[in-house]
Amino acid sequence: MKRLIIVLSLFISLTTLEAAVEVKTFESQQQELRYKKLIEELRCLVCQNQNLAGSDAGLAQDLRKQVYKMIRAGNSDEEILDFMVTRYGDFVLYRPPFKATTFLLWIGPFIILAIGMLVLIRFIRQRKNVVVTTITNNDKEKLKQLLDEDKEQDK
Numbered sequence: 027m028k029r030l031i032i033v034l035s036l037f038i039s040l041t042t043l044e045a046a047v048e049v050k051t052f053e054s055q056q057q058e059l060r061y062k063k064l065i066e067e068l069r070c071l072v073c074q075n076q077n078l079a080g081s082d083a084g085l086a087q088d089l090r091k092q093v094y095k096m097i098r099a100g101n102s103d104e105e106i107l108d109f110m111v112t113r114y115g116d117f118v119l120y121r122p123p124f125k126a127t128t129f130l131l132w133i134g135p136f137i138i139l140a141i142g143m144l145v146l147i148r149f150i151r152q153r154k155n156v157v158v159t160t161i162t163n164n165d166k167e168k169l170k171q172l173l174d175e176d177k178e179q180d181k
Contacts, residue, residue: 048087050094057097064093064106069118077120 052058062079068089070081078086078093089110096106107119116122124132161169 048090052097060103061094061097064097064103065090067107067120068093068110069120071114071118 050058050061052061065078068078070076070078070083070086070089072083072085073081076086078090092109093106096109101109110118116128122128122131
């Protein structure tokens with residue numbers, strides 16, 4: 027009985043592992059390289075921080091199938107990327123093009139860096155302008171007298 031359970035559990039685990047692996051056949055090595063390059067360049071819309079190659083989300087699997095079909099159909103890389111951008115927007119690309127809608131995405135980090143540098147420079151300059159004064163013994167005595175006089179007036 028134990029052997030039957032072990033055999034069944036091994037069979038079930040092997041079939042689930044096999045289901046997770048996508049087997050793709052290509053006509054040439056070049057097609058396979060294009061496929062791998064494209065699924066690494068396209069972002070998973072569900073995971074958002076993973077590419078299609080590294081995502082197990084259902085949408086990522088569908089997009090990988092679509093890329094595979096388009097490569098097999100003879101579409102160029104540009105046609106495949108245009109199809110994805112038309113359907114899902116520039117967000118699907120890890121390297122979106124520089125245009126008006128993605129301006130802040132490209133320039134934003136430099137603006138933040140420049141503002142940070144200006145704040146740092148201003149802070150350093152203000153720190154240099156601080157004048158450190160020393161109190162002489164004569165000044166300490168005058169201060170003590172004034173404080174003593176103030177205490178006497180409060181009484």
